[in-house]
Amino acid sequence: MKDIVIPAAVVRREIIIWLCCFVAANIVNWVVIIKFATPWYEIFSQIGYVTITSFVFYGLLLMLRAAWWLLSRVFKK
Amino acid sequence: MNRKEFLSDCGKMGMAGVALSLFPWLESCTEKAKQEVHGEKARIGIIGTGSRGVFHIKNLLQLQQAEVVALCDNYRPHLDDAAQYYPKAKLYEDYRQLLDDKNVQGVIIATPLYLHGRMTIDAMNAGKSVFCEKSMAFTLDEALEVYNRRKELGSVLFIGQQRLFDPKYVKAMSMIHEGVIGDVVGVRNYWYRNNDWRREVPSPELERHINWRLYREYSRGLMTELACHQLQNGSWAMGMLPEKVMGSGSLIHWNKVDKRDVYDCVTAIFTYPNGVNMTFESIISNKHFGMGEQILGSKGTIDLVTGMHYTDEPMPKGSGMHQLVEQIERGVMSNSVFAGTSWAAETGSTAPGMPIMPNVKVVTGESSVGAEADGSKELVDAFLHAVITGKQPEKVLEESYYATQFALLADKAMHENAILTLEDKYRVPYVPLGSR
Numbered sequence: 001m002k003d004i005v006i007p008a009a010v011v012r013r014e015i016i017i018w019l020c021c022f023v024a025a026n027i028v029n030w031v032v033i034i035k036f037a038t039p040w041y042e043i044f045s046q047i048g049y050v051t052i053t054s055f056v057f058y059g060l061l062l063m064l065r066a067a068w069w070l071l072s073r074v075f076k077k
Numbered sequence: 078m079n080r081k082e083f084l085s086d087c088g089k090m091g092m093a094g095v096a097l098s099l100f101p102w103l104e105s106c107t108e109k110a111k112q113e114v115h116g117e118k119a120r121i122g123i124i125g126t127g128s129r130g131v132f133h134i135k136n137l138l139q140l141q142q143a144e145v146v147a148l149c150d151n152y153r154p155h156l157d158d159a160a161q162y163y164p165k166a167k168l169y170e171d172y173r174q175l176l177d178d179k180n181v182q183g184v185i186i187a188t189p190l191y192l193h194g195r196m197t198i199d200a201m202n203a204g205k206s207v208f209c210e211k212s213m214a215f216t217l218d219e220a221l222e223v224y225n226r227r228k229e230l231g232s233v234l235f236i237g238q239q240r241l242f243d244p245k246y247v248k249a250m251s252m253i254h255e256g257v258i259g260d261v262v263g264v265r266n267y268w269y270r271n272n273d274w275r276r277e278v279p280s281p282e283l284e285r286h287i288n289w290r291l292y293r294e295y296s297r298g299l300m301t302e303l304a305c306h307q308l309q310n311g312s313w314a315m316g317m318l319p320e321k322v323m324g325s326g327s328l329i330h331w332n333k334v335d336k337r338d339v340y341d342c343v344t345a346i347f348t349y350p351n352g353v354n355m356t357f358e359s360i361i362s363n364k365h366f367g368m369g370e371q372i373l374g375s376k377g378t379i380d381l382v383t384g385m386h387y388t389d390e391p392m393p394k395g396s397g398m399h400q401l402v403e404q405i406e407r408g409v410m411s412n413s414v415f416a417g418t419s420w421a422a423e424t425g426s427t428a429p430g431m432p433i434m435p436n437v438k439v440v441t442g443e444s445s446v447g448a449e450a451d452g453s454k455e456l457v458d459a460f461l462h463a464v465i466t467g468k469q470p471e472k473v474l475e476e477s478y479y480a481t482q483f484a485l486l487a488d489k490a491m492h493e494n495a496i497l498t499l500e501d502k503y504r505v506p507y508v509p510l511g512s513r
């Protein structure tokens with residue numbers, strides 16, 4: 001069986017994408033804190049949910065990117 | 078529950094110190110008061126050794142300050158049963174002879190209602206401290222006579238209204254007075270049972286002696302046997318007395334089985350000067366809802382029987398992230414194609430509620446003898462303390478007096494088909510419980 005090698009550049013790119021998702025999830029948390037008038041300490045106390053949300057965003061983004069990659073391959077042919 | 082546990086329950090309520098000024102009748106439960114009577118005994122005589130009399134005897138056996146020196150009952154089997162618990166006690170069949178017994182300092186009267194007033198007055202005249210079971214008397218006039226005689230003599234007089242000594246009631250009432258449930262807007266009391274309320278009769282001529290509860294000659298039925306406990310709730314919660322009373326009572330079921338003449342189904346409404354109503358309902362041919370005592374406030378409800386507090390205000394909603402997820406879920410679920418009918422029954426709240434204190438002891442209203450941990454033992458203990466010290470605790474007598482008067486007034490309203498107010502001549506000075 002062949003080893004799967006993920007180039008460092010890809011890892012760095014994925015980490016950056018996830019960090020963007022994490023920032024987006026934090027922004028969502030700030031928005032809902034304002035919208036539902038809940039306490040500001042939720043910026044920290046909800047960090048677990050924010051992290052989960054960031055993975056959800058990352059997953060959704062992954063699906064979009066896969067779809068984009070598939071479509072671009074179809075159109076290239 | 079022993080005195081120590083009671084005190085600890087009171088402690089958990091944060092009732093130490095300051096609160097005693099609001100609940101002065103609980104003073105005898107304090108460590109200081111306990112020291113005051115340390116090593117001393119109250120010599121007690123019991124008049125009426127039926128089921129409630131024996132219930133008290135069992136409690137007295139566990140109380141340090143109690144020494145039962147005399148027993149009295151005019152029905153020998155009951156007297157002999159009681160004598161087993163205190164073999165050294167003197168036995169009497171005529172209560173007047175017991176009252177002549179100089180060794181007796183205080184009496185506990187647990188006889189049928191029609192005897193309460195007469196026996197209480199005779200006992201006070203004989204110089205005894207008195208604990209008489211509820212209700213205080215058989216008629217409005219008799220209750221007043223008892224009250225006035227006590228005032229003249231300065232005797233110790235307790236009436237068997239044990240809720241005043243039940244920690245969950247004390248805690249609930251202090252929460253209500255602090256405004257936790259907002260303005261009191263209603264008081265609901267009900268007591269449902271499904272039994273004939275009869276005791277077994279060994280021979281027919283004893284029917285009325287044993288089943289005195291069922292005949293108006295001796296009893297006022299559900300109003301004096303059950304309601305008088307619950308009617309206290311409204312005055313205690315609101316700090317005022319009802320202004321008018323109306324009611325309806327009937328015999329709907331058990332009269333098919335025997336010749337009783339007290340109602341087996343009653344409803345009464347008591348209206349307070351501020352317009353708030355207190356209701357009492359009792360049916361003894363259906364027990365589905367059991368016993369209930371609820372104080373309804375503009376911000377919430379306290380169920381006195383279960384010791385639960387329910388808020389009417391929206392529950393705390395959770396974090397912003399939670400609310401967002403809930404909103405998304407609601408959006409997904411609210412598909413108009415599947416929407417139900419536009420009308421839904423306005424059923425009660427299913428909010429879980431919060432216990433008002435740790436280890437709430439709930440008693441059911443099923444037994445007509447009494448229940449464990451309902452304040453009865455603490456009430457008798459407080460009486461023993463008063464017998465020894467000669468000090469009548471504040472406020473309790475007035476509370477019991479009015480509970481009796483309003484139970485009797487409601488009974489009268491039912492029989493006269495009228496809306497009644499308590500005449501001025503029956504009004505005695507009333508200092509609401511919970512006020513300083």
Ligand SMILES: NC(=O)c1ccc[n+]([C@@H]2O[C@H](COP(=O)([O-])OP(=O)(O)OC[C@H]3O[C@@H](n4cnc5c(N)ncnc54)[C@H](O)[C@@H]3O)[C@@H](O)[C@H]2O)c1
Pocket residue numbers: 124125126127128129130149150151152155170171172187188189190192210211212237238239286287301302445446447
């Ligand atoms: N506080 C409570 O929770 C509570 C509970 C149960 C009963 N009670 C009250 O206790 C009282 C007694 O009820 P009970 O269920 O024990 O009734 P019961 O019929 O079992 O007992 C009454 C006793 O009094 C005796 N008696 C009747 N006439 C007498 C007389 N002239 N002299 C001496 N003894 C006499 C009877 O022989 C009987 O033994 C009632 O007033 C009732 O309302 C209070």
